[in-house]
Amino acid sequence: MLQRAIVAFTVGPVLLLAAYLGGWFYFIPLLLLLLVAGVEYAHIMRALKHNTPLWLLLPAIVALLAAAWWPYAWGPQWNLGGLALFISLFAALIYALWLFERGDTLDAALDWFALVGGIMLLGWVGSHFFLLRSLPENGWRWTTVAFMSIWTADMAAFLVGKYLTGRWPLGRHALAPRLSPKKTVEGYVAGVIAGPVFATLTALVLDLPLVLAGLAGLAVGVLGLFGDLSISLLKREAGVKDSGRLFPGHGGALDRLDSLIWAVAIVYYLVVYLGPLFT
Template structure:
């Protein structure tokens, strides 16, 4: 617990400063964390017996981020890269690398790049909104996710009895899941008012983040369980690796982005 608090004391002000700055400092931070998560993902899959390429995954992630950073009319290089990378990666695994499991290695590589890059670029899109909305909605996605995680942990550790998915994550309970949903709803309602979206819209977003974010957590738990490890890495003492920190946040960013794009326009 002490390690977790120390990391939070250092990380939260730094993260707040990066959100405030936006631009390339924020984009560079998002890129770095996603690339670290891709490396951890590759190591987990290797423990299962396959060999995805973190280099190709990294290239896909950077192409997704480039597509998010630049306006649509100037994003043709990123679009071209994303179109060519899947077939080129398959050729690389099949003929150049001569992998023992070329299709499986290609599939794991493409899945990792798509999952991390497609969802991760939401945080670039959101922060690129004109301020104060860019700062506010980026903070919304992060704060509501942390509130939901804290609520799930607090309620689950105190009153958790019924296992949510014992084969995937033995520590998660239905009580903790409902606690996370409630905490996300309350935090979302409060922040929604502060952002001018209203308590109702904020509460709905908070509920979606609190509930669907659990699916992101469980999806990474499947991989970690098959690999026989508790955490994807030890980058953040007491918190695990970059992939551990992103499992729920990736879904949260996508939820907020879709709301801003489809509902608020």
Template sequence: MRQRLLVALVAIPLLAALVHRGGWLWSGTVGIVLLIAAWEYARLIRHIGFSPSSGWIGVMILGFLGDAMIPLLGPRLAELTLTLVPPLALVWFWWVRRTEHPIADWAFTAAGGLYLGWLGRSFVWLRNLPEPYGRWWVVFVLFVTWGADTGAYLVGRRWGRHRLAPRLSPGKTWEGFFGGCLAGLLVGALLGFLIELGAGPGALLGLLMGCLGTLGDLSISVLKRRAGVKDSGNLFPGHGGMLDRLDSLLWNGMLAYLYAHWIQGF
């Protein structure tokens, strides 16, 4: 717990400064974060016994980020990435690299690129919303996700009795899950009131993020369980690797962007 607090004390002010700054500095930070997560993801899959390409995953991530960072291109760069990169990667696995399991290696590579790139670009989209909404939305996603994670951890540790998914993540309990959902609702309502989103919509989004974040966490837990490791890496003492920090944020970031885009009309 002490390590978690020390890392948070250093990371949160730095992240706050980057969110405030925005622009290419923020977009570049998102890109670096996603590329580190891609490397950890590829390493996890190698522990399972397959050989994905972190390079091709990185190409997909950069393609999707370019779509979000350069509005003049519209969706063209994302469409180009989806059209060209998967077949080229398949050719590379089958005829150039000639791995033992080319189809599986290609599938894990494409899945990693979609998971990290398609969802991760939402944080660039959110920050590029008109001021001050861009800052507010990123802060909303970060603090609701962190609040839900903290609520799930504290409630699960104190009252957790019934295992949520013992085969995937033995430490998670139903009590912790509902504690995380409730914490997401409360933090969402408070932040929604403060950023003029509204307490009601903020509470609803917070509740959805608290629940969805757990599912995102479990999706990476599947890989870690198969790989026989506790964390995706050791980049953050007490917190695990970059992928461990993103598993909930990625889903919640896209959920927030879809709400801002479809409901609020940004």
């Protein structure tokens, strides 16, 4: 618990400060985190007997993140993000065909899908860290809302699951016992409540539309869990407890980004599509 608290109250403020500063201060830390997560993802795939070469995966992640970070990359003239995604997926296809033709594996199709999964998760979904931050109005503020929503939802779920499970009638209902035995229905409900509450409080401080922030926090609280469980699925099938050891008490970079990476994408699309209704 102490290790978790130290990491949370160190890494969290650093990322919030980076989101506020923007530019290289934001790009470099998240790029490094996502690259470490890419290495951890490849190790998990290796444990599952899938070929996921870092020399393909990591450059694809860098290309997609850089395209999203450059403010004009997604414009109609260039669309560098679309180009980076196309080249990355096509390179993954060629690699799978080459593997099969060489006879190095009998699961070339699964190797292809594993590589594409890493590119899409850490490259394309991960690019929303920068798409959200690059919004022309209030980008860093909405990024802060996304961070606070998922962190408070996760913390509420953890505290309820840790201190109520097995002690009171509450906290005894397992949510997904095969994927994550320690998660409880009560913890999930606590996260769903905490997400919109703290998103609204954050919006109040940052002078953002409260209703939209509340909806964003609710969506993150409800849906963020599935990002967490998706990495749990990979780890369970691979037979590993944590994706890595980067953060003591928390696991690896992939463990810390599993729900956050989806939270920023959720908030991005809500702000883009619903934001005009609240201005």
